[in-house]
Amino acid sequence: MVATLDIEHLERVTANFRQYLMGWGAELSEWGDPDHYRSGLAQPQFNGVVRLRSLDVVEESMATARARLAGVPWWWWVGPDSPAGTVEALTGLGAVSLGAVPLMARPLDQAEQTEEPPPGPRVEEVGDGDRLRELVRTYSASMGVSPSLEDGVVRVEAGRSDNADIVRLAAVLDGRVVGTTVVMMAHEVAGIFLVHVAEAYRRRGIGGALTTAALRAGRERGMRLAALGASPMGEPLYRRFGFQTVSQYHLFSGPTS
Template structure:
């Protein structure tokens, strides 16, 4: 990974990616009514979502002696709520063989997300956008409904994910001075893309970036991400972070993001759902 930062700054970027992502997951999980654990060596939010990604273990500093016990504790809690769940295993977790231990307990490895970050002072704002593209902030429930409907047309688990996320955002509300802001792009008057900005842990986290298939390769994903980051910079943030899909990786690189870590995803599903 080509990076213009020294080792200390690189570690700081990794810590900011972790902190914002964890706050993002905790905030939505709490709104869903999830059960939270924050003890020495472990942290999770479980039971508040129908989605494995959001019933999650987000911190685990474990030893060879207690790793299996903690994994089993997380499974028992998932079973009690009868929901799928996940461990988000980043470079901040241990022991080194955590992934293989999760697999031994019935988790499956679902791939990895590149953890990316950007000094907003180096944000590339010179990107081309299609004519007649309008990007707006979501400010009320009607606009959020359109945002969620657009997200549900292909992001992640489709309508199930979009409906749950939309419901959580409805609970959070539309405070202009809050930590959450959502963006909807319209092209030729039709909604075609979404993004969310979460100003958690002092940095700007980008989430739920999605463009309808028929509107891709036009620069719309870059444009809506740029709009969110420009707002974040205006509000005083100096760093942007995100977890990228393979499709979005080159888009974020053009904006100036660089990869600093990998977050491995391990998922568990109740036996009656397999």
């Protein structure tokens, strides 16, 4: 079931999403249509297209994206901020669909169900240095990112120009990071990204503790909404916290030739 979110709020949510993803563009800044970003890392999550502005130039935009993202794997995200018909146009150009990601949101003035925190782990804010590296290592392992990319991911995380808008949270147990989330505080939205729990520590309530901490951080910083893209594993958890599906992102694999 898809809930209704007014146009202004949906635009704020998608602007938050674009800002987060485009912050991975370590090599180049915004280029225009389509909005895309390139970290240079050999991992598709860190390179891609996040919005097409006009369907009239979809072929030219595909050619532009292929040229500027040549040499790295990448994804094309098609959300509610791209024109109607973009999914069909990309399919017609040979882009390979990877499925859809539910876009979920909830007001931050709405009380969530309180859950008992799991015994042991504490959730703490992460700055730079060794703890940032541990945070990257934990979510990278969960995402299947090669350990050889760790230095590059840490470099991009530490060097983002919008780090003042980001709160990084880690669940720490016995001195080690066992869970992560990154919250983008922008456009009056707390965008929740990279919610990952190390495999050996799943089903212990750590994901819920991280979500609670992310919502609290957004509320403390005056955000009006919380939003996220949900995985199949995470969607039931987020519904329990009051999130509702408001739209979706269609995901395509960017052609490499």
